[in-house]
Every structure is written in C-alpha cells, then in structure tokens.
Amino acid sequence: MKKNATVLLFLCLGLSLSAQWKPAGEKIKTEWANKVNPKQVLPEYPRPIMERKEWKNLNGLWNYAIQEAGKPAPAKYDGQILVPFAVESSLSGVMKEVGAKNELWYNTTFTLESNWKGQNILLHFGAVDWETEVWLNGIKIGSHTGGYTPFSFDITPFITGKTQQLTVKVWDPSNDGPQPRGKQVKNPEGIWYTPVTGIWQTVWIEPVNKKNITTIKTTPNIDQNKITIKPEIAGANYGDVFEVSIYDDSKTIATGKASVGEKLEIILNNPKLWSPESPFLYKTNVKLISNGKIIDQVKSYFAMRKISSKRDANGVVRMQLNNKDYFQFGPLDQGWWPDGLYTAPTDEALKYDIVKTKELGFNMIRKHVKVEPERWYTHCDEMGILVWQDMPSGDDQPLWQNKKYFEGTELQRTPKSEAIYRKEWKEIMDHLYSYPSIVVWVPFNEAWGQFKTVEITEWTKNHDPSRLVNSSSGGNHFQTGDILDLHNYPGPELYLYDARRITVLGEYGGIGLPLEGHLWKANDNWGYIKFKNATEVTNEYIKYANELKKLVKTGFSAAVYTQTTDVEGEVNGFMTYDRKVDKMDFEKISAINKEVIDALNHKSN
Known part of the structure; x- marks a missing residue:
C-alpha cells in the first residue's frame, strides 16, 4: 500500500510539472511541438560520437529570472523555463526578450545515481549563448564564452549531500556585441531572425574515472588504407595506454594499442569508403588502460572518406570525393524552428530536415552561420x-564586393573582437573535427565580420588540412583558400x-511562396521573387536547374540553393517554416537535381 502511495505521489508530481508548462505565444508550430514532454526533453544521448553507458539528462523545468545586468543572484525567480529551449522561444514556455542590458538566471536541483559513488562527475552544457557563469551549491565553479560549442566542469569537489543546487547566469549582447551570432538581431525582419539567449542544447551529467577519455580525434587516409586515432586523456600518467577495436557491423576487423599521447595508426584491408550513396561507418570501442585495468571506455565511429580537388581533362579544378570528380549540390540550411528557434523540438524533428534533403535528391547541406547539436552531424x-560548415558570423559588414576580386579595405576588428573570433572558430573546428560528413569549412560569409582573410584562411587550412576551405562565401573574394564562391539571386550565373x-x-534561388496558415508573419513576407502556387515555384526551380546544368559543364563544381525551409519572414523554402507543407513537387525536384549532379560526368544531356 505504501509503495502504491509513493508511485501515486510521483505520478501526481509529474502531472503537476506538466500542467505548469505549455508553449508560449500564438506563433505557428511544428507537429513535434505537441510531442514535447517536460519530463523527457530531448532524452537521447547528446554525444553519439563518444558514448558512455552511464549518464543523466538534466533537461526539464528549471527556475528562471531576467534582471538587470550586474545584480546578485535573484532572491525570487520569475517562473519556470523548459531547458534547453532559449528564453525567447515558444517551447521555453516564457517567450521573453532579454537584451544586452539584462542577464538571464537559471536555477535547478538534481541528484546523483547511487551507483556513481567514488567516481568523478562531469557537468556538460551542449551550448549556451553567449557568456555563461556556473555555480554549484553556492560556489562559482567556472565560466565560458561562446554560443556554439560544448563545455564541461568536473563538479566532484563541490558535491554536498543528496541534492545538488545548480545556478547558471547568462549574458548575451545579441547584435550589440561583436561575438558570433549568425542571423540573430534585436529587431528581426527580412533575412534576420529572433535572438537566442541562454541554454539551447542539452545539459547533462556523467560519471567518469579520474583518468578519462575527453575527446577522440580520427583522421582517415584512403590512399594508404589507414585510420589515425588519437584520444585526449585527462589525468593520465606515463605508462597508461589506450586500446582501439574496430568493427564492421559486429565483426572485429582490427585492433591496436598505443601509449597515451601517441597517435594510433591502423591499416584496414580493402576499406569500405563513405559517400552519400553509401554512408558506411566503422564502429569503434576505445578503452583506457592503467596498470592493466580498464578504467574508461567509450563507443565511437569513423568513416573512410577523402575530400580534395583536382584539375579535370578540360582544365577545370573540380571537387573530388574519394579521388573521383563529384558535384556537390544541396540547400542552404539555416537550422531554425518556429517553436524552438535554435533548438529542434525533438530528435525526430532534428533529423527530419536531413531526411527531406535526401528526398529532394541532394547530396550536400550548407549549414549556414550556425552550428548544430552533435546528434545532427551524426x-x-x-x-x-x-556538410559545408559555416562559422557563425558576427561584428560588422562595412563593404561588400561580390562581382569582382576585392579591392577595398577589410574590416578592422578590435583586438577583443579578433580574439573572440579566433577562439570560437578554433573551438568549433576542434569540436566537429571527427564528423566525416563535414567536408568544407567556411570562415566568412558575404563580407560579414571578414578580416585578415588570407591569414585566417591559411590558419584554418593549417589547423585542419584534411578539409577544403571556402574562405569568403559570396563576396570580398581573395585568391586564397581552395574555393571561389559566388552568390547570385535568383538564377545561377557564372560571373567570375x-x-x-x-x-x-x-547561394542562388530564393524562390518565394507564402502559404496562409503557415506564416510566421501575417504580411511583409520576403523572397527574392515570389509566386502564387507550387506549380509555378516548381517550374521556376526547374528552369534554374536547367541553366545550372550548363554551368556545371563549363565551370561550377558545387551549388547551394536557398533554402531548406521558410524562416520567420523569409518564405523561400522547400518547406513551410512549420514543416507541414512541401512547397514544391519533390519528385520533380529530385529528378532534376540528379540531372544537375550527373551533369559533371556528362551522364545527362
């Protein structure tokens, strides 16, 4: 009877928590908004490229307060917010602006699992925009700047009693500051969107040994049938080793050991190459061994693939995938959601845009001035x-020249602004290094924040020589890096x-179609050109694709169509912003897209 009463109490408590939360505002929402459960928010393991068995998700209803910057922690909170949705989003349950003059405070409690005794506890934040300070049980334990990369703290020394109290403070200046922010502005309109402040990716904890694996860096070399694996280890001593087992499905095909701090190079016999047509992933198990005992192990994966360039028989420098000419074609993908802003409502939703991109016959996505949660890359x-990965833009855009090579003065960023850019770009590249889908780094877009282009391009290339660098997408062109990138709207044009x-x-395209009932804004919606129905939009897209086919043969080696979905005031997506309507005939689009891709090898007329 006592057990039944306890169960009933927990059920009532859960229902009470659910009743306290609902999406805020009257804006359009995706179908996944109805599937958001405040007791199980984004419950999937957040770091699938380095997975441990034991972990605990801290997402859910936390207390929040918005108050003037510089004040001490609030004595009383304003209400509850659903983490990890930004405070400006509907799914947060709050939907309030913060701004540069205020700070956003969070507070929650959590408990540790009983079987974690004797282990170190890591507290992970997937991403918080922008400047974060963290307290545990009243003690400030750390801080972080940067809105797009994960950070963590070993909270072991600060754990007291059964229940832990976590407090987080966030300041985000939006477009009042020079920091990377992508499309966020205080007054969104046109191609600019709502600010995102605070926690916007999963918060979680995991138990580890004092000696533990922190990252795994994998570098494939298909020319030598070799994979190089180097884990970073915290707390290791001389004599500690790591062991890697590689699997093809469930079959072990190779193993190797190396001393901590060394690279492990493993030769694979007749490796299976990764491509959009055959995305084969090798699974791995990485063990940390000290004094003959396994003290940490994680599951991971890698792919054997190569991205490069080569001059073809006609003298045109082509992109190559796995040493073969390969035309890359895909949409500009902003990664925004009407209900969650930066954060997809569910993992199913996060995956959906990629599924639809494949359905459209594309083989590439340009991730535009945003970094996604790790599960998206997996x-x-x-x-x-x-994936072409943009650096989220920030600071100013004083001069933009796109029809000729740049002859003006680059942006003179302050030393502080430069330091912020370099720190965050390096962190993004390091964070995403081992995801095989990423093949191009894009440091600058349309002159926005563009400074010391040659230096930044060379530094990017030296930091990761395994990928191509598209130094200045769409303008302020310098003869540096691997790629000359032209933007032209609405139709394709090879003007340089x-x-x-x-x-x-x-970038090209941007064909607009506003659909009533699926609009973020009732009027003043924006597209480079606009049509009245799906047939007209599809026909216009096909017209541009036929033009592009000719330009593929004469010089273009990749193309990016704008864009995956409508976003706020923009109505130029393949889908509506709520993802409820496909705005073109996807079968016809897929067919013509495949013709464009095949045009490089003259498979179609």
Whole structure:
C-alpha cells in the first residue's frame, strides 16, 4: 500500500510539472511541438560520437529570472523555463526578450545515481549563448564564452549531500556585441531572425574515472588504407595506454594499442569508403588502460572518406570525393524552428530536415552561420550527406564586393573582437573535427565580420588540412583558400571564374511562396521573387536547374540553393517554416537535381 502511495505521489508530481508548462505565444508550430514532454526533453544521448553507458539528462523545468545586468543572484525567480529551449522561444514556455542590458538566471536541483559513488562527475552544457557563469551549491565553479560549442566542469569537489543546487547566469549582447551570432538581431525582419539567449542544447551529467577519455580525434587516409586515432586523456600518467577495436557491423576487423599521447595508426584491408550513396561507418570501442585495468571506455565511429580537388581533362579544378570528380549540390540550411528557434523540438524533428534533403535528391547541406547539436552531424554521417560548415558570423559588414576580386579595405576588428573570433572558430573546428560528413569549412560569409582573410584562411587550412576551405562565401573574394564562391539571386550565373581553384555557386534561388496558415508573419513576407502556387515555384526551380546544368559543364563544381525551409519572414523554402507543407513537387525536384549532379560526368544531356 505504501509503495502504491509513493508511485501515486510521483505520478501526481509529474502531472503537476506538466500542467505548469505549455508553449508560449500564438506563433505557428511544428507537429513535434505537441510531442514535447517536460519530463523527457530531448532524452537521447547528446554525444553519439563518444558514448558512455552511464549518464543523466538534466533537461526539464528549471527556475528562471531576467534582471538587470550586474545584480546578485535573484532572491525570487520569475517562473519556470523548459531547458534547453532559449528564453525567447515558444517551447521555453516564457517567450521573453532579454537584451544586452539584462542577464538571464537559471536555477535547478538534481541528484546523483547511487551507483556513481567514488567516481568523478562531469557537468556538460551542449551550448549556451553567449557568456555563461556556473555555480554549484553556492560556489562559482567556472565560466565560458561562446554560443556554439560544448563545455564541461568536473563538479566532484563541490558535491554536498543528496541534492545538488545548480545556478547558471547568462549574458548575451545579441547584435550589440561583436561575438558570433549568425542571423540573430534585436529587431528581426527580412533575412534576420529572433535572438537566442541562454541554454539551447542539452545539459547533462556523467560519471567518469579520474583518468578519462575527453575527446577522440580520427583522421582517415584512403590512399594508404589507414585510420589515425588519437584520444585526449585527462589525468593520465606515463605508462597508461589506450586500446582501439574496430568493427564492421559486429565483426572485429582490427585492433591496436598505443601509449597515451601517441597517435594510433591502423591499416584496414580493402576499406569500405563513405559517400552519400553509401554512408558506411566503422564502429569503434576505445578503452583506457592503467596498470592493466580498464578504467574508461567509450563507443565511437569513423568513416573512410577523402575530400580534395583536382584539375579535370578540360582544365577545370573540380571537387573530388574519394579521388573521383563529384558535384556537390544541396540547400542552404539555416537550422531554425518556429517553436524552438535554435533548438529542434525533438530528435525526430532534428533529423527530419536531413531526411527531406535526401528526398529532394541532394547530396550536400550548407549549414549556414550556425552550428548544430552533435546528434545532427551524426544523422548526416549515418544518412550520407556532405556538410559545408559555416562559422557563425558576427561584428560588422562595412563593404561588400561580390562581382569582382576585392579591392577595398577589410574590416578592422578590435583586438577583443579578433580574439573572440579566433577562439570560437578554433573551438568549433576542434569540436566537429571527427564528423566525416563535414567536408568544407567556411570562415566568412558575404563580407560579414571578414578580416585578415588570407591569414585566417591559411590558419584554418593549417589547423585542419584534411578539409577544403571556402574562405569568403559570396563576396570580398581573395585568391586564397581552395574555393571561389559566388552568390547570385535568383538564377545561377557564372560571373567570375578561377582557373586555379574550385569555383562554386554558394547561394542562388530564393524562390518565394507564402502559404496562409503557415506564416510566421501575417504580411511583409520576403523572397527574392515570389509566386502564387507550387506549380509555378516548381517550374521556376526547374528552369534554374536547367541553366545550372550548363554551368556545371563549363565551370561550377558545387551549388547551394536557398533554402531548406521558410524562416520567420523569409518564405523561400522547400518547406513551410512549420514543416507541414512541401512547397514544391519533390519528385520533380529530385529528378532534376540528379540531372544537375550527373551533369559533371556528362551522364545527362
């Protein structure tokens, strides 16, 4: 009877928590908004490229307060917020602005699992925008700047009693500051969107040994049938070793050991190559061994693939995938949601846009001035989609020249602004290094925040020589990096050409179709050109694709169509912002997209 009463109490408590939360505002929402459960918010393991068995998700209803910057922690909170949805989003249950003059405070409690005794506890934040300070049980334990990469703290020394109290403070200046922010502005309109402040990716804890694996860096070399694996280890001593087992499905095909701090190179016999057509992933198990005892182990994966460039028989420098000419074609993907803003409502929703991109016949996505949660990149790895990863833009855009090589003065960023850029770009590249789907780094977009282009491009290339670098997408072109990237709206045009580098159409299209009942804004919606129905939009898309086919043969080696979905005031997506309507005939689009891709190898007329 006592047990039944306890169960009933927990059920009532759960129902009470659910009753306290509901999406805020009257804006359009995706179908996944109805599937958000405040007791199980984004429950999937947040770091599938390095997975441990034991972990605990801290997402859910926390207390929040918005108050003037510089004040001490609030004595009383304003209400509850659903973490990890940004405070400006509907799914947070709050939907309030913060701004540069205020700070956002969070407070919650959590308990540790009983079988974690004797282990170190790591507290992980997937991403928080932008400047974060963290307290545990009243003690400030750390801080972080940067809105797009994970950070963590070993909270073991600060744990007291059964229940732990976690307090987080966030300040985000939006477009009042020079920091990377992508499309966020205080007054969204046109191509600019709502600010995102605070926690927007999963918060979680996990138990580890004092000596533990922190990251795994994998570098494939298909020319030598070799994979290089180097884990980073915290707390290791001389004599500690790591062991890697590699699996093809469930079959062990290779193993190797190395001393901590060394690289492990493993030769694979007749390796299976990864591509969008055949996205094969090798599974791995990485063990940390000290004094003959396994003290940490994680599951991971890698792919054997190569991205490079080569001049073809006609003298055109082409992108190559696995040493073969390969035309990359995909949408500009903003990664925004009407209900969650930066954060997809569910993992199913996060995966959905990639599924639809494949359905459209594309083989690539340009992830535009945003970094996604780690699960998004794993979905790309598993489903087979190439990714161009933009650096989220920030600071100013004083001069933009796109029809000729740049002859003006680059942006003079302050030393502080430069330092922020370099720190965050390095962190993004390091964080995403081992995801095989990423094949191109894009440091600058349309002159926005663009400074010291040659230096930043060379530094990016030296930091990761395994990928191509698209130094300045869409303008302020310098003869540096691997790619000359042209933007042209609405139709494709080859108005500049570089015989020494890859030439690509980094943005075009933007065909608009506003659909009543699926609009973020009732009026003043925006597209480069607008039509009245799906047939007209599909026909216009096909017209541009036929033009693009000709330009593929004469010089373009990749193209990016704007865009995956409508976003706020923009109505130029393949889908509505709520993902409820496909705005073109996807079968016809898929067919013509495949013709464009095949045009490089002259498979179609």
